Amino acid sequence: MRLRWLNKEEAASAMLHKVVFLDRDGVINRDSPDYITNLQEFEFLPGSLEALRRLAEAGFTCIVVTNQTAPARGRMAPETLAEIHGEMAAAVAAAGGRILDIFICPHLPEESCSCRKPKPGMLLTAQKKHRIDFSSAVMIGDSVKDIECAHNAGVATTVLVQTGNGEKAVRELSALGIRPHHLALDLPAAVDWIVTPRRSEKEGPPGPAGPSGQPSSGK
Numbered sequence: 001m002r003l004r005w006l007n008k009e010e011a012a013s014a015m016l017h018k019v020v021f022l023d024r025d026g027v028i029n030r031d032s033p034d035y036i037t038n039l040q041e042f043e044f045l046p047g048s049l050e051a052l053r054r055l056a057e058a059g060f061t062c063i064v065v066t067n068q069t070a071p072a073r074g075r076m077a078p079e080t081l082a083e084i085h086g087e088m089a090a091a092v093a094a095a096g097g098r099i100l101d102i103f104i105c106p107h108l109p110e111e112s113c114s115c116r117k118p119k120p121g122m123l124l125t126a127q128k129k130h131r132i133d134f135s136s137a138v139m140i141g142d143s144v145k146d147i148e149c150a151h152n153a154g155v156a157t158t159v160l161v162q163t164g165n166g167e168k169a170v171r172e173l174s175a176l177g178i179r180p181h182h183l184a185l186d187l188p189a190a191v192d193w194i195v196t197p198r199r200s201e202k203e204g205p206p207g208p209a210g211p212s213g214q215p216s217s218g219k
């Protein structure tokens with residue numbers, strides 16, 4: 001078999017477009033200051049399962065990116081974390097959605113790894129593994145570090161939800177001079193914004209029909 005280079009169109013079509021990266025705690029499920037250490041403590045936020053189904057129906061691919069230090073702190077076994085994620089993905093699938101992959105940073109802050117958000121490591125690993133087009137990708141998070149992580153990786157669009165740490169994050173981001181592209185009440189509202197086609201780039205990306213826009217401000 002002869003090898004050949006892909007042409008521009010073939011290369012573009014081989015990429016995964018319309019990816020939505022989601023933080024876990026405070027976005028999909030209720031957060032806890034004491035960590036989610038077992039299945040009983042994992043509780044979907046209202047409307048989040050349906051929101052994930054709507055993303056799938058609109059042709060978006062969902063990937064979860066989450067810092068989880070509880071195993072490293074001795075608060076839970078790594079197997080329990082895997083069990084929680086298995087159950088979470090199964091519940092999402094049963095509701096008609098799909099989580100393609102889950103990336104975890106298991107490190108403590110003092111380990112200075114390259115994957116703990118706001119560092120871009122998890123997003124870059126996901127991009128390499130799944131050939132993700134960041135220009136049509138979105139990050140949904142409830143914390144400053146989620147939005148910063150997306151900026152640091154070059155993900156085109158950011159949505160901050162006001163569940164979880166969201167309210168505090170609004171103030172902190174403003175102090176940092178960073179503005180997410182959209183501020184949503186919760187995950188269902190974030191999905192409303194993402195799946196609604198926009199008439200112009202100024203109105204913000206991505207929408208099924210629209211290309212990526214520019215950040216509305218900040219770095």
Ligand SMILES: [Mg+2]
Nearest residue numbers: 023025026142
């Ligand atoms: Mg969070």
